[in-house]
Amino acid sequence: MSAPRPAEAGRPPWGSSKVAKPHLLESCLLSASGISKSYGGVKALDAVSIEVEAGSITGLIGPNGSGKSTLFDCICGFQRSDAGAVSLAGESLQGLSAQAIARKGVRRTFQQLRVFPALSVRDNLLTSAQSAPGFGYVQELLRLPSVRAHERAMRERAEAMLEEIRLTRLAQVLAGHLSYGQKKLLELGMALMTEPRLLLLDEPMAGVNPSLVEDLKVELQRVNDRGTALLIVEHNLKLVFDLSHQVYVLEQGRVLMKGTPRQVSDDERVMQAYLGVRQTAGAEQDGAID
Amino acid sequence: MINSVSPYLLHIGVMAGIYVLLVLSLNLMLGYCGLLSLATPAFVGLGAYASALLTLRLGCDSSLTLVAALVLGAASGVILGIPSLRLSRHSFVIVTLSATLLLQLVASNWVDLTRGALGLADIPSLRFGSFRIDGKPAWLATMVVVAALGIGVFWTIVSSRLGRAMVAVRDNEPLAVATGIDVMKIRLFAFACSGAFAALGGACYAHYLSFIDPGLFGFSISEALLVMVILGGSGTLWGPVLGAIVFTVLPEALRMAPELRSLLYGVLLLGFVLFMPEGLARCLSRPVNRAASAEAGQ
Amino acid sequence: MDASLLLQLGANGLSVGLGYGLAAIGLALVFGILGQVNFAHGEIYMLAAFVLWWLVKWFGLSYGAGFALMLLLMAGVGLLMAEAVFLPTLNRSFESVILASLAVSIILQNAVRLVFGATPQRIATPLESVNLELGSVLLFGQRLMVAAMAIASMLMLSAFLRKTETGRAMRAMAQSKEACQMVGIDPRRITRITAMMGAALCALAAGAMAPMFDLYPNMGTDIVFKSFAVVIIGGMGNVAGAALAGVLLGVAESYAGGLLGAVFRDGIGFALMIAMLLLRPQGLFGKSVRV
Numbered sequence: 001m002s003a004p005r006p007a008e009a010g011r012p013p014w015g016s017s018k019v020a021k022p023h024l025l026e027s028c029l030l031s032a033s034g035i036s037k038s039y040g041g042v043k044a045l046d047a048v049s050i051e052v053e054a055g056s057i058t059g060l061i062g063p064n065g066s067g068k069s070t071l072f073d074c075i076c077g078f079q080r081s082d083a084g085a086v087s088l089a090g091e092s093l094q095g096l097s098a099q100a101i102a103r104k105g106v107r108r109t110f111q112q113l114r115v116f117p118a119l120s121v122r123d124n125l126l127t128s129a130q131s132a133p134g135f136g137y138v139q140e141l142l143r144l145p146s147v148r149a150h151e152r153a154m155r156e157r158a159e160a161m162l163e164e165i166r167l168t169r170l171a172q173v174l175a176g177h178l179s180y181g182q183k184k185l186l187e188l189g190m191a192l193m194t195e196p197r198l199l200l201l202d203e204p205m206a207g208v209n210p211s212l213v214e215d216l217k218v219e220l221q222r223v224n225d226r227g228t229a230l231l232i233v234e235h236n237l238k239l240v241f242d243l244s245h246q247v248y249v250l251e252q253g254r255v256l257m258k259g260t261p262r263q264v265s266d267d268e269r270v271m272q273a274y275l276g277v278r279q280t281a282g283a284e285q286d287g288a289i290d
Numbered sequence: 291m292i293n294s295v296s297p298y299l300l301h302i303g304v305m306a307g308i309y310v311l312l313v314l315s316l317n318l319m320l321g322y323c324g325l326l327s328l329a330t331p332a333f334v335g336l337g338a339y340a341s342a343l344l345t346l347r348l349g350c351d352s353s354l355t356l357v358a359a360l361v362l363g364a365a366s367g368v369i370l371g372i373p374s375l376r377l378s379r380h381s382f383v384i385v386t387l388s389a390t391l392l393l394q395l396v397a398s399n400w401v402d403l404t405r406g407a408l409g410l411a412d413i414p415s416l417r418f419g420s421f422r423i424d425g426k427p428a429w430l431a432t433m434v435v436v437a438a439l440g441i442g443v444f445w446t447i448v449s450s451r452l453g454r455a456m457v458a459v460r461d462n463e464p465l466a467v468a469t470g471i472d473v474m475k476i477r478l479f480a481f482a483c484s485g486a487f488a489a490l491g492g493a494c495y496a497h498y499l500s501f502i503d504p505g506l507f508g509f510s511i512s513e514a515l516l517v518m519v520i521l522g523g524s525g526t527l528w529g530p531v532l533g534a535i536v537f538t539v540l541p542e543a544l545r546m547a548p549e550l551r552s553l554l555y556g557v558l559l560l561g562f563v564l565f566m567p568e569g570l571a572r573c574l575s576r577p578v579n580r581a582a583s584a585e586a587g588q
Numbered sequence: 589m590d591a592s593l594l595l596q597l598g599a600n601g602l603s604v605g606l607g608y609g610l611a612a613i614g615l616a617l618v619f620g621i622l623g624q625v626n627f628a629h630g631e632i633y634m635l636a637a638f639v640l641w642w643l644v645k646w647f648g649l650s651y652g653a654g655f656a657l658m659l660l661l662m663a664g665v666g667l668l669m670a671e672a673v674f675l676p677t678l679n680r681s682f683e684s685v686i687l688a689s690l691a692v693s694i695i696l697q698n699a700v701r702l703v704f705g706a707t708p709q710r711i712a713t714p715l716e717s718v719n720l721e722l723g724s725v726l727l728f729g730q731r732l733m734v735a736a737m738a739i740a741s742m743l744m745l746s747a748f749l750r751k752t753e754t755g756r757a758m759r760a761m762a763q764s765k766e767a768c769q770m771v772g773i774d775p776r777r778i779t780r781i782t783a784m785m786g787a788a789l790c791a792l793a794a795g796a797m798a799p800m801f802d803l804y805p806n807m808g809t810d811i812v813f814k815s816f817a818v819v820i821i822g823g824m825g826n827v828a829g830a831a832l833a834g835v836l837l838g839v840a841e842s843y844a845g846g847l848l849g850a851v852f853r854d855g856i857g858f859a860l861m862i863a864m865l866l867l868r869p870q871g872l873f874g875k876s877v878r879v
Binding site: 076078097098099102103107108110114115116117118119123126127128130131137140141143151190194 | 446447450451452454455457458461462464465466467468469470471472473479525
């Protein structure tokens with residue numbers, strides 16, 4: 001975690017020092033274009049288009065009610081958009097059910113923390129690791145050797161994941177008994193069990209204490225280094241700007257702007273819409289976020 | 291040795307074995323999938339009538355009729371499940387209840403097939419080739435084997451990935467979907483298995499008591515099963531099984547009038563639902579988890 | 589086809605249907621406002637009928653006086669149900685309520701069986717020999733009373749829900765329990781009132797219709813199924829829908845029974861319900877506590 005840079009005139013002290021990884025920028029992993037969604041007379045999303053490059057971290061920020069969670073729902077198949085198309089590495093996701101999209105390598109977390117409370121931590125991870133494609137119910141029940149081999153591999157991966165999210169000693173505990181922070185870690189671990197190509201995180205830092213924020217941030221960076229693209233909705237702007245290669249700003253269901261973290265953080269409109277803060281020389285607005 | 295045991299006790303043993311099968315049927319839906327299915331009597335009746343009719347009208351060997359009952363039960367689960375499992379959970383309960391009423395209506399009126407309210411009598415006992423299950427001791431042995439097999443199959447299902455998926459869907463459906471679990475498919479599978487278990491129980495019932503009538507589709511089976519599952523511990527493997535044994539033995543031992551027994555069932559059910567919804571099995575295993583969770587909560 | 593027969597079947601169906609509607613309104617109300625399916629609904633109907641019979645037979649009350657007293661007593665039963673079933677399970681899983689109300693239905697049915705026995709009973713009514721002839725159509729007095737009561741109570745319920753403060757509070761709770769608490773409406777109080785009204789409406793239907801049929805402890809099962817069918821056809825939680833769907837069911841049954849036979853009369857309820865669930869699960873009118 002780098003020390004905060006001294007405030008330059010007119011600029012907040014954060015700002016991504018990220019250099020885009022050039023070879024990855026060439027492949028657009030997720031493309032959502034023209035997504036619109038209305039509830040009754042209220043337009044939650046109005047022709048929103050975003051792109052996520054493979055292996056990159058994209059931030060999605062905007063005031064409450066700007067449509068971020070709705071966009072996630074539409075991308076992941078939890079809601080059907082009124083218009084627009086979503087494709088993953090060129091393959092259309094139109095009309096696919098949410099579970100089918102999950103099986104294509106798109107995982108997500110939810111704004112309201114979700115785990116399986118009656119299953120142990122380890123079983124939560126195992127349940128999150130999908131069966132291999134082509135395994136029918138019959139094979140699962142008869143516990144054919146191929147199924148058993150897959151199970152073993154999944155158990156090994158679960159153990160490794162337990163290590164990574166540091167819940168090894170709580171492996172047998174029912175997930176419902178974990179503390180909030182532990183559940184957050186478990187939630188992340190679960191989403192990673194299938195080594196997704198794209199992980200959508202809906203406010204991963206909500207309600208998390210600062211030291212755990214740091215841990216989660218390091219973990220997310222590690223995940224990204226391994227090749228998973230991240231699309232993060234967050235209100236913790238410092239975190240978003242530190243991590244992301246590019247940031248989209250949503251306001252009232254529309255894309256206000258898109259750019260590098262520096263571009264976004266410099267933009268007057270974003271400041272007005274989101275932070276209600278104006279640029280002043282030497283200003284340090286670090287602590288005002290959240 | 292077993293021949294010296296009172297026939298009455300043997301009878302209770304056989305009925306307990308049958309109820310174990312029925313309880314597995316309900317527990318899979320209610321305990322593991324979190325769906326209150328009142329369709330068990332429907333599957334029981336279907337299995338009973340199918341096996342009985344195949345034996346009476348076509349003289350089929352019991353290996354065939356039992357398989358037919360299993361298949362019919364599973365197929366009915368799928369047929370009933372496809373429209374009803376995508377409804378709200380309230381509607382699912384209503385539809386399953388209505389299915390049993392509808393089948394009762396059909397069984398009472400399709401006299402050519404089922405002899406209507408007269409029922410089917412003189413149903414032969416189970417016969418596998420030249421080997422007949424004759425007499426209560428043989429039946430008890432048979433039911434012990436069948437029930438054990440049923441429990442074995444049940445355990446195979448719930449301890450597999452499929453069982454975990456059912457619990458996942460029960461406890462947090464959106465998360466299960468986000469994990470890639472096909473909700474409808476797993477529920478249909480569970481309902482089909484539930485149908486198969488109950489149909490097998492129904493077939494055994496028909497061949498053991500040698501008489502069935504449309505009343506088999508009535509609510510009293512569900513009434514007893516609910517008590518067995520809820521008190522035993524919905525969602526555990528052994529709780530409802532023990533519940534089945536206890537609540538087959540107890541009413542017989544106490545020799546209660548049917549209305550009084552039903553009244554007691556109602557009171558017990560209400561009490562447990564309100565005050566101890568996890569049943570007795572969970573109560574006993576709770577201290578284990580409490581220790582682990584105390585450590586987690588730091 | 590004999591026109592007068594068709595008219596007679598239609599008239600019968602209309603009055604029976606209004607009765608179904610009246611019986612189902614309580615169920616729709618409870619579901620719409622509390623979000624709970626009351627499986628003891630049929631047994632409340634049955635208990636109401638038996639209480640009326642008991643008051644008339646053992647205390648020698650007239651039909652009218654017995655009816656009024658029975659309504660009061662059944663409202664009390666509704667309150668008991670609220671205390672025993674709806675309030676404790678207010679924040680619990682939905683199965684808890686269904687199981688608890690199933691348990692209550694088992695208790696009520698068997699309690700009545702033990703106390704009154706299984707012999708079918710009958711209630712005498714002053715309207716027994718009253719008939720009305722409209723052209724070629726014959727309407728029994730009791731059926732007319734059912735129809736009149738059904739219409740009157742639906743109108744009164746509508747006025748109550750729309751014009752009174754409690755009624756508005758009930759409609760608010762149908763929308764959102766949390767929002768209610770934020771504006772100072774007590775969900776527990778609304779739960780009690782709704783349960784009492786649901787029971788009273790069900791009892792009203794029972795008192796009006798019971799004289800037309802034999803009373804036996806099992807009759808709740810038929811009623812609850814008919815009420816479920818009505819509520820599913822009309823739309824769960826839709827009170828006006830229940831009324832209209834009830835009429836639809838009654839008329840359909842009447843024609844099916846009169847023209848095709850008794851089995852079809854019994855079966856058409858299932859058929860309509862299944863068709864509705866397959867084609868339009870939210871019912872003809874969808875969910876809303878509108879009147």
